[in-house]
Amino acid sequence: MIYTLTTNPAIDMNITSDTLSHDHINRTRDAVYTPNGKGLNVSFTLKHYGVDSTILGFFGGFSGEFIVREAGRICPVKPIEIDGITRINVFLSTPEGEFVMPNAGAPVPRTKQEELLELLRGLDDMSCLIVSGSLSPEMDPSFYDEAIDIVREKGAEFVLDISHAHLRELIEKKPLLIKPNDDELADIFGEAIESRADAVAALGRLHERGAQNVLLTLGGDGAYFSNGEHVWHASAAEKDSILSTACAGDATLASFLSLWLADRGAVEPALTRAMATGANVTMCAGLGDFARVDELAKTVHVKQVA
Numbered sequence: 001m002i003y004t005l006t007t008n009p010a011i012d013m014n015i016t017s018d019t020l021s022h023d024h025i026n027r028t029r030d031a032v033y034t035p036n037g038k039g040l041n042v043s044f045t046l047k048h049y050g051v052d053s054t055i056l057g058f059f060g061g062f063s064g065e066f067i068v069r070e071a072g073r074i075c076p077v078k079p080i081e082i083d084g085i086t087r088i089n090v091f092l093s094t095p096e097g098e099f100v101m102p103n104a105g106a107p108v109p110r111t112k113q114e115e116l117l118e119l120l121r122g123l124d125d126m127s128c129l130i131v132s133g134s135l136s137p138e139m140d141p142s143f144y145d146e147a148i149d150i151v152r153e154k155g156a157e158f159v160l161d162i163s164h165a166h167l168r169e170l171i172e173k174k175p176l177l178i179k180p181n182d183d184e185l186a187d188i189f190g191e192a193i194e195s196r197a198d199a200v201a202a203l204g205r206l207h208e209r210g211a212q213n214v215l216l217t218l219g220g221d222g223a224y225f226s227n228g229e230h231v232w233h234a235s236a237a238e239k240d241s242i243l244s245t246a247c248a249g250d251a252t253l254a255s256f257l258s259l260w261l262a263d264r265g266a267v268e269p270a271l272t273r274a275m276a277t278g279a280n281v282t283m284c285a286g287l288g289d290f291a292r293v294d295e296l297a298k299t300v301h302v303k304q305v306a
């Protein structure tokens with residue numbers, strides 16, 4: 001069984017406004033409330049492509065209850081309940097662009113962290129743990145080490161999609177795959193990507209540090225995938241609109257994994273699906289319904305570049 005771990009889940013509230021000014025009442029419309037958090041988005045997208053996974057994370061208060069109930073209609077959830085209130089993150093679309101306002105989230109005390117680690121120890125069917133998103137307040141980044149060490153002891157694989165600087169150390173534990181974007185690559189590893197040569201060289205250095213595979217996403221410039229032997233580039237899909245970029249990275253990762261986890265040679269179809277799915281998600285509030293993925297996939301070009 002694949003498990004996703006979201007240490008800091010959220011209800012995402014997508015809203016639209018024609019104005020944003022501190023001198024006025026900024027009326028908003030088209031509110032869409034969805035149960036989210038990066039790992040949950042991965043689980044939902046995997047499910048869309050017929051791959052089962054179970055959701056793990058910390059949930060509290062009315063918002064936590066809402067997420068567990070709604071997510072449970074799609075995937076199994078094994079929640080650790082906390083006392084605080086799971087955050088609500090705001091994604092505001094305006095004519096000038098999108099305002100992304102994630103909240104810090106509910107604190108997760110050490111006793112609850114230990115409960116989750118104990119839950120992980122008891123999961124005998126784990127083939128892969130996908131760890132996504134930020135840490136809740138009160139969580140030390142060493143929690144990632146503890147969780148990953150349990151997964152490795154089980155002989156299972158793990159995927160990391162985190163923007164914490166501790167990724168620099170965690171990469172030495174040999175993740176099956178990491179999915180940085182260009183900003184994370186610059187902030188965490190000091191790698192600036194201005195050209196294809198930069199990308200290929202940076203990917204090589206990530207392998208030297210320990211990553212087995214890397215999916216590097218570059219927004220409008222597409223993505224690179226490297227397996228340590230070869231590097232592929234995929235162009236971004238040609239979409240006609242962008243509503244919100246929220247959840248697109250998670251959907252890109254999950255749709256890639258939905259093919260590649262079971263067939264590590266299926267890089268080209270996995271990248272095509274990933275680019276098309278990510279693009280479709282940017283056209284919707286939240287993950288949307290993936291309705292235009294097939295059409296968008298026809299505009300993606302994948303080629304081996306090294």
Ligand SMILES: O=P(O)(O)OC[C@@]1(O)O[C@H](CO)[C@@H](O)[C@@H]1O
Pocket residue numbers: 008010011012036037038041089102132133134135246247248249250
């Ligand atoms: O604070 P984090 O965990 O980094 O990001 C949380 C979040 O912004 O990421 C998802 C989109 O990727 C949203 O569903 C969610 O609200």
